[in-house]
Amino acid sequence: MELKALLFNYGPWIIIAPVLLSLVLYNRLSKALKIITWYLILSVLTQAVSLWLWKKSINNLPLLHAFTVLEFFLLFAYYSFQSKQLLTRFWTYGIPVLFLGFALLDAFVLENLHSFNIYTRSLEAFIFIGCSVHWFIRSITLESKVILQDQNGLKYMNAGFFIYFSCSLILFAFSNYINHLGRPLLMNIWTLHSLLLIVLYLFILIGFCKINRK
Template identity: 30%
Template structure:
């Protein structure tokens, strides 16, 4: 993959996040709880990307931002699943998990991957846990059908997006610091694929915010 193509894909990946955010703004009054939490996640993503780009243009290392963002992202995703998986796991389970992950992330930053290094250990652990959440949600969905159609279930799209995104990027996140030093053809290909998967995730976010959930009559 050429650097020019990579930059185009990366730019699309950055700009497209505005699409679900705009949809959420227009439909904010009728969003359900899960959609509202997703909206706040998008708000933080946009804020992080703006700060990250500012640092990049100023030639300042922007990796410290992602050490903090990883914890916040995991907490918000856990909040989504705490509501959707309450029939399987207690809220205390998610609270303890978030606290344990936050402690692990801080220890990783202090002793293993300093704040100016890509925090692949924390992101890998986060990805594995989210994949577990996603599979648990599909299991719960098979046990109890809450919606007439999956197409009108926002969480179905969110969960599918998470599963595709974190599964696809798990190896990349883990191997980034060890295999790729600087800009190489291999790193451009892998980070280009990451940007493409991020675009797919954002499309799923957009659908999740666009649909109107219809619960079954009881």
């Protein structure tokens, strides 16, 4: 099997490594890192169900719509736990509610539940690019006492999220154009997405390893 096929079919399953390590460390983790554990569990379960649906020739894109919303809630909570002193009631509750509303609008009005949720995925990527940049800015300031906890491991995780969402934003934003390309080129592009997932999961794994050495 060629390298491209290996990356596309098996690369994202590297997620199993950070899932297992996070479960071993779970009782020692901060609230923010416990959320990352649940995010990883959600991701691996979604991958498994998505693969099963694909093998049964069942459209698995409704699952992606649901995953996007749950992923957003978990990652937003992850970043929120690290910025408690700056949170307002609107930031804590308003943004997730607005995102859910937009995701439903996208699924049933703007696009289709059985098609790729371009607008919702693009919005999510844009928000978490901002969150990761905000984290790095705050991590180098003297007043960021909350962020300094577990910082050595968190910086790898946030670097992973920044790389993944920054690069994926291009794929998400141009998905309508990409989907009209020939199948070989289309597979190359989504193999690149699998590679981005590998990078993300490796950075999360490194982050947990750094935290474990403390």
